[in-house]
Amino acid sequence: MQKIIRSGDFTADRAWGALPVASMNGITTRLHWTDQPYRWHVNDGEEVFVVLDGTVEMRYREDGTEKSALLRAGDIFFASAGCEHVAHPQGEARILVIEKEGSV
Template identity: 30%
Template sequence: MSTQPLDLRAVLAGFDAPWSPRIVTTVNDYDIRLARFSGEHVWHKHDNTDEFFLVLDGSIEIGLREADGERTVTLTREQAFVVPRGTFHKPSSKEGAVVLLVEPSGTLSVGDEHEEVPDTVDVTVGHRV
Protein backbone atom coordinates (compact mmCIF):
# COMPACT_ATOMS: atom_id res chain seq x y z
CA MET A 1 0.00 0.00 0.00
CA SER A 2 1.32 3.40 -0.97
CA THR A 3 1.72 6.18 1.57
CA GLN A 4 1.44 8.78 -1.19
CA PRO A 5 -1.70 10.35 -2.68
CA LEU A 6 -3.30 8.46 -5.55
CA ASP A 7 -3.56 10.24 -8.90
CA LEU A 8 -6.50 8.56 -10.63
CA ARG A 9 -5.87 10.56 -13.81
CA ALA A 10 -2.41 9.00 -14.04
CA VAL A 11 -3.90 5.52 -13.54
CA LEU A 12 -6.48 6.17 -16.28
CA ALA A 13 -3.76 7.45 -18.61
CA GLY A 14 -1.98 4.12 -18.19
CA PHE A 15 -4.70 1.95 -19.76
CA ASP A 16 -7.56 2.16 -22.22
CA ALA A 17 -8.90 -1.41 -22.23
CA PRO A 18 -12.54 -1.61 -21.18
CA TRP A 19 -13.64 -4.25 -18.68
CA SER A 20 -10.07 -4.65 -17.38
CA PRO A 21 -10.07 -3.17 -13.86
CA ARG A 22 -6.99 -1.73 -12.21
CA ILE A 23 -6.47 -2.09 -8.46
CA VAL A 24 -5.44 1.35 -7.25
CA THR A 25 -5.25 0.42 -3.56
CA THR A 26 -6.52 -2.00 -0.94
CA VAL A 27 -8.48 -1.02 2.16
CA ASN A 28 -8.48 -3.81 4.73
CA ASP A 29 -9.56 -6.81 2.61
CA TYR A 30 -11.20 -4.78 -0.17
CA ASP A 31 -9.78 -3.71 -3.52
CA ILE A 32 -10.52 -0.23 -4.80
CA ARG A 33 -10.64 -0.72 -8.56
CA LEU A 34 -10.79 1.71 -11.44
CA ALA A 35 -12.31 0.49 -14.69
CA ARG A 36 -13.32 1.72 -18.09
CA PHE A 37 -16.73 0.54 -19.26
CA SER A 38 -17.58 0.40 -22.95
CA GLY A 39 -20.20 -1.78 -24.60
CA GLU A 40 -21.55 -4.73 -22.66
CA HIS A 41 -20.07 -6.88 -19.90
CA VAL A 42 -21.59 -10.31 -19.17
CA TRP A 43 -24.48 -11.45 -16.97
CA HIS A 44 -22.90 -12.68 -13.75
CA LYS A 45 -23.33 -12.87 -9.99
CA HIS A 46 -21.15 -12.85 -6.91
CA ASP A 47 -22.40 -15.41 -4.41
CA ASN A 48 -20.74 -14.00 -1.28
CA THR A 49 -20.29 -10.28 -1.82
CA ASP A 50 -22.10 -7.11 -2.79
CA GLU A 51 -20.55 -4.98 -5.54
CA PHE A 52 -20.21 -1.19 -5.25
CA PHE A 53 -20.23 1.02 -8.38
CA LEU A 54 -19.41 4.77 -8.40
CA VAL A 55 -19.49 6.49 -11.80
CA LEU A 56 -16.67 9.02 -12.07
CA ASP A 57 -17.31 9.97 -15.69
CA GLY A 58 -19.92 9.06 -18.31
CA SER A 59 -22.93 6.89 -17.62
CA ILE A 60 -23.64 3.21 -17.19
CA GLU A 61 -26.58 0.87 -17.08
CA ILE A 62 -26.77 -2.15 -14.82
CA GLY A 63 -29.26 -4.82 -15.77
CA LEU A 64 -30.56 -6.72 -12.75
CA ARG A 65 -32.34 -10.06 -12.60
CA GLU A 66 -34.45 -10.01 -9.45
CA ALA A 67 -37.19 -12.23 -8.02
CA ASP A 68 -39.92 -10.12 -9.63
CA GLY A 69 -38.21 -9.84 -13.04
CA GLU A 70 -35.55 -7.81 -14.78
CA ARG A 71 -34.93 -4.09 -14.41
CA THR A 72 -32.23 -1.64 -15.40
CA VAL A 73 -30.56 0.94 -13.16
CA THR A 74 -28.99 3.93 -14.92
CA LEU A 75 -26.14 5.77 -13.22
CA THR A 76 -24.60 9.03 -14.34
CA ARG A 77 -21.54 10.89 -13.10
CA GLU A 78 -21.18 10.95 -9.31
CA GLN A 79 -23.95 8.40 -8.75
CA ALA A 80 -23.40 5.15 -6.87
CA PHE A 81 -25.20 1.83 -6.60
CA VAL A 82 -24.70 -1.46 -4.78
CA VAL A 83 -25.61 -4.74 -6.44
CA PRO A 84 -26.59 -7.15 -3.66
CA ARG A 85 -24.75 -10.46 -3.41
CA GLY A 86 -26.35 -13.29 -5.34
CA THR A 87 -28.02 -10.93 -7.85
CA PHE A 88 -27.36 -11.57 -11.54
CA HIS A 89 -26.32 -8.29 -13.12
CA LYS A 90 -24.90 -7.00 -16.40
CA PRO A 91 -23.10 -3.65 -16.54
CA SER A 92 -22.93 -1.77 -19.82
CA SER A 93 -22.12 1.67 -21.19
CA LYS A 94 -23.13 2.90 -24.63
CA GLU A 95 -20.95 6.02 -24.59
CA GLY A 96 -18.16 4.77 -22.33
CA ALA A 97 -17.56 5.50 -18.66
CA VAL A 98 -15.02 5.47 -15.86
CA VAL A 99 -16.16 3.61 -12.76
CA LEU A 100 -14.72 3.06 -9.30
CA LEU A 101 -15.52 -0.39 -7.90
CA VAL A 102 -15.17 -1.75 -4.37
CA GLU A 103 -14.97 -5.53 -3.94
CA PRO A 104 -13.22 -8.01 -1.65
CA SER A 105 -9.67 -8.73 -2.81
CA GLY A 106 -9.56 -11.68 -5.17
CA THR A 107 -13.10 -11.18 -6.52
CA LEU A 108 -13.27 -12.35 -10.13
CA SER A 109 -14.57 -9.75 -12.60
CA VAL A 110 -17.10 -12.24 -14.00
CA GLY A 111 -18.30 -13.44 -10.61
CA ASP A 112 -18.87 -16.94 -9.33
CA GLU A 113 -21.40 -17.80 -12.02
CA HIS A 114 -21.65 -16.19 -15.44
CA GLU A 115 -22.84 -16.56 -19.00
CA GLU A 116 -20.37 -17.02 -21.85
CA VAL A 117 -17.63 -14.40 -21.62
CA PRO A 118 -16.95 -12.43 -24.82
CA ASP A 119 -13.39 -11.63 -25.89
CA THR A 120 -14.01 -7.97 -24.95
CA VAL A 121 -14.17 -8.82 -21.22
CA ASP A 122 -11.00 -9.45 -19.20
CA VAL A 123 -11.53 -12.34 -16.78
CA THR A 124 -9.40 -11.11 -13.89
CA VAL A 125 -9.22 -10.35 -10.18
CA GLY A 126 -7.86 -6.94 -11.23
CA HIS A 127 -4.48 -5.65 -12.34
CA ARG A 128 -2.46 -3.91 -9.65
CA VAL A 129 -1.04 -0.51 -10.61
Protein backbone atom coordinates in the same frame (compact mmCIF):
# COMPACT_ATOMS: atom_id res chain seq x y z
CA MET B 1 2.05 6.69 1.50
CA GLN B 2 -0.55 8.68 -0.40
CA LYS B 3 -1.81 8.32 -3.94
CA ILE B 4 -3.58 10.79 -6.21
CA ILE B 5 -5.35 9.34 -9.22
CA ARG B 6 -6.86 11.56 -11.90
CA SER B 7 -9.68 9.23 -12.91
CA GLY B 8 -10.61 11.32 -15.95
CA ASP B 9 -7.18 10.66 -17.45
CA PHE B 10 -7.33 6.87 -17.02
CA THR B 11 -7.81 4.63 -20.04
CA ALA B 12 -7.05 0.97 -20.55
CA ASP B 13 -5.95 -1.10 -23.53
CA ARG B 14 -9.11 -3.21 -23.31
CA ALA B 15 -12.67 -2.93 -22.05
CA TRP B 16 -12.89 -3.32 -18.25
CA GLY B 17 -9.15 -2.78 -17.88
CA ALA B 18 -8.43 -1.86 -14.27
CA LEU B 19 -6.08 0.26 -12.23
CA PRO B 20 -5.72 -1.06 -8.67
CA VAL B 21 -6.33 1.75 -6.18
CA ALA B 22 -6.22 -0.03 -2.81
CA SER B 23 -6.52 -3.39 -1.09
CA MET B 24 -7.66 -3.20 2.53
CA ASN B 25 -8.59 -6.12 4.75
CA GLY B 26 -9.75 -8.33 1.88
CA ILE B 27 -11.56 -5.53 0.03
CA THR B 28 -10.26 -4.18 -3.27
CA THR B 29 -10.89 -0.84 -4.89
CA ARG B 30 -10.22 -0.58 -8.62
CA LEU B 31 -10.75 2.05 -11.25
CA HIS B 32 -12.12 0.59 -14.49
CA TRP B 33 -12.31 2.05 -17.97
CA THR B 34 -14.68 0.54 -20.50
CA ASP B 35 -16.67 1.16 -23.63
CA GLN B 36 -18.19 -2.34 -23.80
CA PRO B 37 -20.73 -4.25 -21.67
CA TYR B 38 -19.46 -6.65 -19.03
CA ARG B 39 -21.29 -9.99 -18.64
CA TRP B 40 -24.05 -11.19 -16.37
CA HIS B 41 -22.46 -12.24 -13.10
CA VAL B 42 -22.92 -12.69 -9.36
CA ASN B 43 -20.17 -11.55 -7.00
CA ASP B 44 -18.93 -13.57 -4.03
CA GLY B 45 -20.00 -10.72 -1.75
CA GLU B 46 -21.31 -7.19 -1.91
CA GLU B 47 -20.19 -4.72 -4.57
CA VAL B 48 -20.22 -0.92 -4.65
CA PHE B 49 -20.20 0.41 -8.23
CA VAL B 50 -19.60 4.16 -8.63
CA VAL B 51 -19.86 5.87 -12.01
CA LEU B 52 -17.17 8.56 -12.10
CA ASP B 53 -17.47 9.53 -15.75
CA GLY B 54 -19.96 8.62 -18.48
CA THR B 55 -23.30 6.86 -18.36
CA VAL B 56 -23.93 3.20 -17.59
CA GLU B 57 -27.14 1.19 -17.87
CA MET B 58 -27.05 -1.26 -14.98
CA ARG B 59 -29.25 -4.29 -15.58
CA TYR B 60 -30.05 -6.57 -12.67
CA ARG B 61 -32.42 -9.38 -11.79
CA GLU B 62 -34.72 -9.10 -8.81
CA ASP B 63 -37.16 -11.93 -7.96
CA GLY B 64 -36.65 -13.37 -11.45
CA THR B 65 -37.49 -10.09 -13.20
CA GLU B 66 -34.92 -8.14 -15.19
CA LYS B 67 -34.76 -4.45 -14.25
CA SER B 68 -32.50 -1.60 -15.24
CA ALA B 69 -31.31 1.76 -13.98
CA LEU B 70 -29.46 4.48 -15.87
CA LEU B 71 -26.44 5.61 -13.85
CA ARG B 72 -24.67 8.90 -14.52
CA ALA B 73 -21.48 10.40 -13.08
CA GLY B 74 -21.81 10.48 -9.31
CA ASP B 75 -24.39 7.68 -9.13
CA ILE B 76 -23.76 4.59 -7.01
CA PHE B 77 -25.15 1.06 -7.46
CA PHE B 78 -24.93 -1.37 -4.54
CA ALA B 79 -25.21 -5.06 -5.39
CA SER B 80 -25.87 -7.28 -2.39
CA ALA B 81 -24.37 -10.77 -2.31
CA GLY B 82 -26.19 -12.94 -4.84
CA CYS B 83 -27.45 -10.03 -6.99
CA GLU B 84 -27.09 -10.97 -10.65
CA HIS B 85 -26.16 -7.90 -12.69
CA VAL B 86 -24.43 -6.57 -15.82
CA ALA B 87 -23.17 -3.08 -16.70
CA HIS B 88 -23.74 -1.62 -20.17
CA PRO B 89 -21.80 1.63 -20.69
CA GLN B 90 -23.24 4.14 -23.13
CA GLY B 91 -19.93 5.10 -24.79
CA GLU B 92 -16.84 5.42 -22.60
CA ALA B 93 -17.18 5.19 -18.83
CA ARG B 94 -14.91 5.23 -15.80
CA ILE B 95 -16.12 3.26 -12.83
CA LEU B 96 -14.84 2.76 -9.30
CA VAL B 97 -15.57 -0.76 -8.04
CA ILE B 98 -15.22 -1.77 -4.40
CA GLU B 99 -15.62 -5.47 -3.71
CA LYS B 100 -14.27 -8.55 -1.98
CA GLU B 101 -10.79 -9.46 -3.18
CA GLY B 102 -10.94 -12.08 -5.95
CA SER B 103 -14.51 -11.27 -7.05
CA VAL B 104 -15.31 -11.40 -10.73
